[in-house]
Amino acid sequence: MPAQYDIVIVGAGIMGVASAYHLKKNNPGIKVLVVERYGAAGQGNTGRSNAMFRNTFSSSDNQILSNSSIDFYTHVQEELKVDIGLQKIGYEWLMNEKQLSRSEPFLEGMEKNGVEITRHGKDDLRRLLPSMVTEFGSSSEAALMELPSVDGGVFGPKCGRLDPDKLVRFYAGEFIKAGGEFAFNTEARALVVGPSKRLGIEGEPLVWQDFKVEGVSARGAIDGIIRAETIVLAGGAWENELLEPIGIECHAKSKKRQLFSIQAEGRKLEGLLRSDGFNPQGLLPLVILPKSGVHFKPVSEENAFWVACEDEVNRPFIDLPEHDLDRYTAERKYYERSVYPILVSYFPEFKDSRVKAMWAGLYSYNTIDNLPFVFREKNLIVVGGDSGSGIMKGDSLGRVVNSLYREEGETTLYGGIPYRTSKLSFERRDVEREEWVI
């Protein structure tokens, strides 16, 4: 028989484990269970993500949430000596004149808030990325695709990559050491709503009754209703499946995103991978091209590039009931027709390169402002809507969840940064909309 918990957390992705860690650490006496559909933590969309991080956002809220999380992750790797694969290889945004001037107000905002950026002129870029095509002259193909020229770049040095499995394992391990519990291979099927005071009438809660979430109806390793005083929903792309049946809106919708791993075969591609001058690792940073958000990062240990694309155009929001991730497969033709033509136009060394692996996951978009949410409805706390940047804000969001649980108006983020707990709610939402989206 499932026991009664103080807190049940649904989902062991980055949001779930970061929340679990901070809840258990700050409330050591409580009984906390994390329920997860897969056999281990981080096996859903967290493990399928590009796992990049940046502090270069236009929204000051995103700046604060990511900056503090990056500092915590750096602390974990450098001071706690836990390898989480963190490499500050940087982000390089490539733009034409028009894009540069449109970005200028955001860049000035970042500088004002202390977010480090470096502007690269054409000469810098010629030196740093000598093989890159910056002008297309009379190329009819480039004209057809309306490819912008590259007139400059913006570099973010406090951006980079980490290993999501290792990060999730750090949080999960610390949570278990502190006495927290996981129930793997256990799927949360529904949130169970009941009256605040049970009267023994059929059909409770009736319209005139107060209600709360009594627990989680689960299937798998645990079968039945797991009851808890507080439920934390950290279900990522699947949150709507649990919220819609009880009529709660979280303003998030999910879309498929794809990653393509390209082998760095040959001298030219290997040379690009090990582009010097950007970072101490002597690696290419994440490069964002000026068209359709096509971007690629070096994965030196695999001698590969991971290539992705901003994927909004005509891309359906997913059908909620289809929660089997294996249904969301990557499309080779999508790479060949939509991504590759852009990539090879700017970096001709990709010509005839080979896709050695590809996979897909789900982005959970907050469709209001592209910022995450953390809100409370009765005894239910919901965290999510991270719009593809959950890992880089995970630590901060876990702390906000803990403050919401403790009913603390102010959250202290890593580094002693104060952040108003209600800012990410919907009822008292007070955030700057994100405009600097990949």
Add this chain to the structure above:
Amino acid sequence: MPAQYDIVIVGAGIMGVASAYHLKKNNPGIKVLVVERYGAAGQGNTGRSNAMFRNTFSSSDNQILSNSSIDFYTHVQEELKVDIGLQKIGYEWLMNEKQLSRSEPFLEGMEKNGVEITRHGKDDLRRLLPSMVTEFGSSSEAALMELPSVDGGVFGPKCGRLDPDKLVRFYAGEFIKAGGEFAFNTEARALVVGPSKRLGIEGEPLVWQDFKVEGVSARGAIDGIIRAETIVLAGGAWENELLEPIGIECHAKSKKRQLFSIQAEGRKLEGLLRSDGFNPQGLLPLVILPKSGVHFKPVSEENAFWVACEDEVNRPFIDLPEHDLDRYTAERKYYERSVYPILVSYFPEFKDSRVKAMWAGLYSYNTIDNLPFVFREKNLIVVGGDSGSGIMKGDSLGRVVNSLYREEGETTLYGGIPYRTSKLSFERRDVEREEWVI
């Protein structure tokens, strides 16, 4: 073979026919088709609604949109001499002290904007509604249900009811007279997206191509793709079904709402129905009780009351694929357990009254601010999210649709009222959130 149209409108509910009317009237040369799943206009949720109207909103946007529409409907009935069943019987909100004082800022806002309201004190109410229970003393049932006392009321004289079928028939008839076309028994299955400039490449539109909505894929009386320069989506509760597959968010979700028709049998109930002192018709107004939004209106021609309830608690957002309205049936037990106990506590004459009919429809909630939206994405115009008050704003929204089509920054509402066309969009949304919800 389906022809090419200038405009195809999806949906012949109030939004669709009001849009059709204003588009055709203001652009007489264009070819406009309205596609409708049912066999006639207004047979979906428009025909199943309570069809009440009010201008008493807290949001100045809602005040303007509804006030102007009510004036137009009054003009139709009184000056054009088309009977649309319009009766200004008024709304009477009953409240306790706490609710009254919470409402005061909204009421003052209404008065400031010229919205007529009358405050009723306890003595007024005793005179107007002598049978009403206003205090529950030591009743344990009232305590269990936490029923507020009635300490006062607010009356809106420019509120009332109309006949939605007759209103829809007016718009549809004028549209046909002007040369507009309907395709009934024709279901819009999908919006067809294509590239702005077709290149003949497989899989268009690719990520780097501009795209537009080429038409509507239909099934039924018309089978195939109906092409148009502009598509107007006025699908009410079903809009998400067409928007999600092309990845467009409209911030609307749907919930079932129910209506119960109670026979006014016996002297007491008939007396309540014909409560004098509120309106020239000598009828009870729509009465809103101070608990759970339970409200009822007189339907004198049926010698009945229609009873409804604010229906948010634990009520699921609907499953999009279930678009057969007949699946959404009214629940007798819901009335008996949730609605009736409240109703009979305030108006004991309902004791042992008989439900003679009941039905259900779908509310399309705008989950951001409870206000409707009218927005344009490429050549697609979307109108909806009326949150249960579409009929009372339908005329104004049809005019905004026309202005968006004509790319006019300012819409002239009935009565010469100017309204900024972009206010109801999402990109440049600029509306006061509605707080005065039933």
